[in-house]
Amino acid sequence: MIVEFDRNGLRILDRDECVRLLAQSTVGRVGVSSGALPVVLPVNFLLDGDRILIRTAPGTKLDAALNDAVVAFEVDDFDPLHHAGWSVLVTGTSRVIDDSEDLRRIGTLPLAHWAPADDGHVVAISTEMVSGRQMSPGNAAVRSTATR
Numbered sequence: 001m002i003v004e005f006d007r008n009g010l011r012i013l014d015r016d017e018c019v020r021l022l023a024q025s026t027v028g029r030v031g032v033s034s035g036a037l038p039v040v041l042p043v044n045f046l047l048d049g050d051r052i053l054i055r056t057a058p059g060t061k062l063d064a065a066l067n068d069a070v071v072a073f074e075v076d077d078f079d080p081l082h083h084a085g086w087s088v089l090v091t092g093t094s095r096v097i098d099d100s101e102d103l104r105r106i107g108t109l110p111l112a113h114w115a116p117a118d119d120g121h122v123v124a125i126s127t128e129m130v131s132g133r134q135m136s137p138g139n140a141a142v143r144s145t146a147t148r
Contacts, residue, residue, distance in 0.1 A: 006133065013132030018088045021132065022075060023047045026112060030054065030125070031072035032064035032094075039064075044112040045073075050127050052090065053097075053106060055113030055120040068093045073125050078135075086134040092126035 004012040013021070031040045043054045052073055064071065071094045078085030097103055106122055113120050 010133040010135050013086065013088070013134055015130050018130045018132040019047070019127075021077075021086060021088050022052070022090070022130075025075045025077070028052075028073055028075035030094075031074070032069065034064060040072075040074075044114060045075075046109055046111040048106070048109065048124075052092075052125040052127065053109070053111055054123050054125070055111055056123055057120060064094065068095055071125055082137060084136045086132060088130065088132040090125065090127050091129040093128075094123050094125045097122040097124055 006012055026044055026046070028043060028045050029040050030043050031038060033039070043056070045052050045054045047053075071092065073090040073092070074087065076085060076087035078087075097106065103122060111122070
């Protein structure tokens, strides 16, 4: 297996590793365009096959998802003491789930939400573009040789 590093010495994660990290996480951030301005909002989420599911009340996230908008979704974990961590970025289209059979199935999944249960809508984000980086204490040596 070839390990690749970017120009900053961060290890480049392949799609499979990014998906594994997404699957084990529950809180991320969704970036949407609201009134032609970027907005990044924290969300609970669940990876369901090849889509990210979030539950939300009417408002910015739901409004942005109504027209198959292109959105960014990011999840990470970082240990500042050890200068170690990772970040995964997904770029995809979002849409409100309105199929009753799909909603019934989603209702059986452990999809946490901050919106009141009777008020929530489910938004799916596709995972066409997935990328990730990892920083670990050992990356410092790579970073110093990569910049020479």
